[in-house]
Amino acid sequence: MGKYLLRRLLIAIPTLLLISMVVYAILALAPGDPLSQFGLDPRVPPEVRENIRRQLGLDQPWHVRYVKWLIAALQGDLGYSFQSRVPVSELIAQKLPNTLSVLGVAYVLAVLLAIPIGVVSAVKRYSFFDHAATTFAFIGFSVPTFFTGIILILIFSVKLHWLPFIYQSTLNVSLFDMESILAQLKQSIMPITVLTLFQTATLVRFVRSEMLENMPLDYVRTARAKGLQERFVVIRHVLRNSLIPVVTLIALGVPAIFGGALITEQIFRIPGIGLMLVAAIEQSDTPVVMGATLMFSVLVVLFNIVADLLYGVLDPRIRYD
């Protein structure tokens, strides 16, 4: 197992290098321009634009810039944003908590909801509950988040005036201050609902089909033949075996939490990683895009390894040597 882990980690290095190079190349070759923000502003004449370009290091060919960036990144320096001239690591540190407090919560809720709903749906197949859950699941992943988001805003913010729809990242949430907790709840309840609905829907379908696949198998019949209670059969045998792919799926989905949910962040103005990334791509802010994608790819690679290891833990038949 240790050997396996080491091998996987070593393979991860060239993978990450390749990812960073490809992303950098795409950014460099795409027709965007960090100076396009100035548009036609006559106050910024061509000479000034040249100066700014030089100061940002854009006068060098992209492969030189990439090597420089890589050397700095290996030393832990992700560089400065072209737009705000703030260190990229600081920007990520500012945005990540907002993303996690919405997306992370939604993900945990989704997992907590999806497993019981999926199990009950499978066990009581074609029951009223199953039909209801299936319908809910289909609505969940077929209605886009920007639609549910706007519907919620129209109902709860515009009509009822119950909830704010502009997320305040400056809110100081303290465990001892009920008011701040309430405010945080109020401002994150809509985005969390939107995301939970979407993620639960996907997971429910998956849990249900895995359960249904396992239920007619021989070992289940054996367990029943032994006289075990149906409850134990479902929870200890069927569920445990059905969870193997589900756990993998959940582990693989974790990096996506850090990637942010662009649309939801946009609609509710949550200053998260997703919004930052899109704005950075839009403004050709290479250091920010590289910083965010590097973090994202490290997480993806890492959680892929975690998922593979978990697989072995849950299923003793899988060995790593």
Add this chain to the structure above:
Amino acid sequence: MGTKIWSRAFAVAAVAGLTFAACGQQAAPAATAAPTAGAATAAPATPAPTAAVQRGAGGNLTILYWQAVTALIGHHAQGTKDYDAARLVVEPLASTGPDGKPVPALAAEIPTKANGGVSADSTSITWKLKPNVKWSDGTDVTSADVVFTWKYVTNKETAATTAGVYATVKNVEAVDKSTVKVTYAAPTSNPYLAFTAGTGQIIQEKQYKDFIGAKAKDGPKIPVGTGPYKVVQFKPNDVVTYEINPQYRDANKPFFKTVTFKGGGDATSAARAVCQTGDVDYAWNLQVEAAVLKPMIDASDGKCKMNTAPSPNVERILINRSNPAASLGDKRGEPDQPHPFLTDLKVRQALAMAIDRGPIAALYGPTGSATCNMIVGLEAYTSKNTASMSVCKYDLAAANKLLDEAGAAKGADGIRVYKGTRMKILYATTVNPLRQKEQDIVKASWTQLGIDVELKAVAAGVFFGTEGNDTAAKFFFDVEMYTNGASQITQDDYVTNYICSEIKTAKDKWSGGNYMRWCNKDFDALYTQYTKELDLAKRYELLAKMNDMIVQDVAEIPLVNRTQPSDGISKALKGVIPTAWDSVLWNIADWSK
């Protein structure tokens, strides 16, 4: 399967996000724009200070910009959002009021020739600072700070985005502790150019003296200022929060105790936040289609009103004089390659006459009005002659007749052929729902002339950039559409875009402002005369003449004169005076509820 769903969701989201952001970007031209005394929305130049106003009596003021702030030093501003957010903290010597005239900020009074502040030869101006003004850290503001600001901005390595404004300034010197003299390289009609409005923000020498030149990028991100507020927290690309600057010179102002300057999102939901939910007091630049915006404002329980002023910004269609055909290879778009049919005046006139401005202006509603002028902003120089010009009248029959006269007969497919060239027009603009509707309207009319029109929409970041073939400057299209306008009341930087020497080639990286490759010797003669003229009335006359020439020769087709600001504000907010020539927040110290 899981990862697939995630990555798909990610891709969809990315596309949608980009679209949102692209609508957001917009032509964002010259940041400041214009107002006239006669305009319905223009308020009196200075607000009557109300006795009831007490410092900090108001709670929090929430301002929402759908573009988020990235820099708080005006001299490194990336756009209007940055100039505006900085303006609460850092002030110029003078603001520019709605009538385009300077209003003292840090200056004690406005220097004029009459009071001896402006030299008789119009080359220098001497500003006196207000006595006893302090920085928010308690130190005195002196003329040395002004001199330092000039040195900071004009140092090439600093790469200040405002450097262009100071290009004509020869010297800035401190006469004494509170007097500063600005000398221009040549006699100028606008001595107020330097150190006023958004680009004139005075920074503190003490704070930035070690960060001049190449070190500027490591300089403090939050400036010490003289304005009514100081920054509490700044999260780039998200939010800035402010509190009252205890050193602010007026003991009764500002009214609002704190200000939250939130950025991001899209214009439609910003309109919703100010007009429907009342979550914000001020929502910047509501570039929302009138069909969506009007009902929100007009609703019986609507919480907002529009804050607009006439501006110099005109949405226009540029006509390419060079041949953009890809088959020309390296010669593509070069000024020496004439366009097969757009060089014919009759063809251009026909195109202009087929424009129905009514429905286009209707898309803008309260944020724009139809115009057939290119040089606008002040009533004093806006031409009255264009209204009677035939190119400004919508007349499809006459347009068709002109094309017949030009010898462009219709081919078998109903499309005209001009001297062997099938008349096909590639019509480009930025990705923006409103612009795409404008394109549809124009296309419908031009199709009726027997012209084949192909529409193209380019992401704003690419269109106004320098990379790739889809940039406005390279202009590898037949016609293109965007908004542009002067940043100064004098229009100096703007009219330059029309002279022959501003036509650039691939060799110069297309870095000139004359994208149309329109060269008119008569116009150049007028321009030369204009740059030498110092008398205001004569300059205005020349501006109107230049305008008429551009319109008559159909160098560009003007469509809509847009307002600036085009903001939505809470009905309860008082004291807001819109000016197109300065930041909309220029007098935020006077705002109250």
